[in-house]
Amino acid sequence: MAEAFQAAFRESIEFALIMAVVVGYLWARPASTWARSGGLVFALGALTGFAVGFGASYTQPVAVVLQPGQDWSGARYALEVAVFYLGLLFVMVHAPSMRAWSLAVLFLSGVALTLFDARSLGLFVRGVGEMKESAGGAAWMALLGVVLGIAPLALLAPLIGRLPLEKSLTLPGVLIFIGAFRMAFGGVGDADEGSVLAALEHGIQGFMVGAVGHMRQLLLFPAGEFVRVPLEGLAEFLSGDRAAMTLLVLFVVTPPVYFLIDLFSRPEPDVLGIGQAAERRLRLAFFQREIVFRSAPALAAFITILVALHAMTAVMNPLSEPVPIPVRESVEDPGVIRIALKDRIGDFSDRKLRKYVYYYGDRQVIFLTLLKPDGTVGLALDECEICKPADWNTKAQGYAQRGEDLVCKYCMTPVPASAVNKPGGCNPIPIPFRMGEGEVVVALEDLIRTYLEAKKLEGKGMHL
């Protein structure tokens, strides 16, 4: 049951934060009937969305329609991007004053904000209930999670009321922040939804591949199998993942960056006519403070987007680090360590990083091996000549692998696989070795000597 509680609690916290921003924005508007009731209408819409999404997943005929599917995710993504770009639109037209009809828009926005996640949450909780054979128990735990997730909002309401919301929350800023927040944290992690950014990148690349292919057909430069075609490199670049990533970054940073440019490029007030210098300074300071307050939601959105992009690329290009395999001196040939290129542990030709540990007294000598792009083997200590993490951060020592290259875990510098065995820079410290018949042979003396020299370097302060 804990899974149901956990998922509901997490989603509710996310929802509560968005609610705080929206209600805070509406509350900070000049007192008028619609503005004050707007918050309630929005909350009502959100509750309706939750009830429909969560409750309906328990209603058998409706649940069939709500089953996980590509189109549900697509609709959620489209909504999040639309909210995000609606903010940009309102920056460009300088946000129209909202009128009574916006109550309907607020209600529908509230519905849309919770419907998708409530659907996923409902299906997830129902699944947990069926697995544990206690549908009611799972539902109650989820509802408890929802209540506890929203409770902090109620408790913090007086504190939120003291924030300068009327200065910092504008309609475009709020929309851009909500859109960015939803793009970064939207979707129920344990359910079917993926990342909107990954989907966007995939969509952009799909479009670019289609458009470039279409252009090539139109201009009579279809991709040849091996006969070169003019502008082939350009076409490959435009339809590649780097161009898609670049376009994705441009796409998602445009609304907050445009918002900030629009804000910071506003002319300062004309104070030349004011006689008193103090008054002039006061006016300018007030103007600058206003700008800083107003930039807060867009800055938060910008940082959220950067973090989300980083998380996405990290997920798509994960760092992998193998657990070191203990090795011993060869029984037949004392004084050397033999590492087979192909054994039950794996085959070097997969170009994966391998780590080995040799126990030298009470010390661990960790070294790494891998097959380099030129087909030769690289072998080095799992230590950098430059980076020495602090004692509390020993997990950052050594190297991990991203793609075919190594990455120094301390300074995150990428090290090409071809640089293994070459001394200098952030390269791992090379160890002399020779190739045997289907194996790598390391003299124990060389291994220990290299290790001790590295320790000496460390002692002399060569490391950072």
Add this chain to the structure above:
Amino acid sequence: MRVFMKAAGSWWVTASFALGAAVLYIAYSFGLPVEASPYEKWSNALLHTPWGIGFCLAVIAQLAILTVRVAWERVRGAAATPSAVRAMDSVAEFVPESREALGEWLVRLGFEPVELGGGGEIIARSGAHSYLPGAVLRLGFIVFLGASIASAHLREQAEVLAHPGEAASILGHEFGVLEVSIGLPREFMRVGESETFSIERASASLEAAGGRRFEVSNGYPTMVAGLAVRVTHAGLRQPLLISRGPEAEKYLPGRAEWAEIVADLEILPPGRAHELDLAGGGALSVALEPERVIRKGLLTGSLYDLESPRYRITLAGHEGVGGGEGEDVVIGPGESGAVGDIKISLGERSHYVKLLAVRDPALLALYAGSVILVLGLVLMIARFFWYERTLCVAFEGDRAIVGYSEEFYKKWGALKFRRWMNDAPGR
């Protein structure tokens, strides 16, 4: 008319069309599996359905109106009435020392003041033609989109193989193929399973009716008798004389056969095999034989001599007597060998190319549109520093109303204006 031009030629209508196209693209992606791209459906809908073509024509018309409107407004210039000046980004009002002093001051600021009207209004502008990059960009898009629609409906396309010394019939035209040449590298090293094989140049000399000769290559298309032709593929052409051996005649009288095949071998990139079906059943698998196999570490490389290639010919699925299935022989052009009961003699090797030919009245417009589009994109870089700046002076009695607007960078424009005003004559 003016109202229509202003409404239809507004940026909001352009943005609405772009949004419409984007929404349509997203709509087509619904119901598709994750790995599929809706581009094909989307472009087909836009270029082949009546409503799609209507949409594209509306986009073309709107962009044309927008371009004309922007150009007209820029050429016409700003009005210097007191109300229009007061509506500019930055405004100051003062009594000038004299109108001449005001004019000199504007010249000192880098403007070439133009006096207009009886009231002595002054309009000074710079960057008035900065709309040109955008106009070029939109013109390129208009031409390209229009040509794309025409091309989608009028294009005829064909692919034919061209062999030296033979005739080629392309979209109703007969051509003699005088020569085929492909720039094969002298040798090629294949490492592991990776393929980096490429042919930089492949060409064919064609002779049209009337004796006109054309060189067609894998570069930019050549116009030949109203057709745009280019080389898209190339390969080795190898004559083979195949005959059954005496065993076949001995045990199955009458089965002795022979055949002369001139095969367009699909064996490039090296490492690939081409299957040749035999008339009497079975097939021959032909592949290039590496000259050397090199091992370095765990990797294996195969070095192919493409100047004097040798083929490994393997017998597969052979029904004849005498066995031989799986047997192979390595021979080069001009040599003979046998696999099982089949004898093979190779003639002299030559090359073939595949020609892509298109009859498309919109092709030149497509190229022109692309070039203008790219030119417009490059010119757009100039917009960072080429933008319109307008300074207007209107008079109400002795009082001058000075207004200043910058197309971009308005904040710095306003600051600049305030600095200028410090030196204004008579402030």
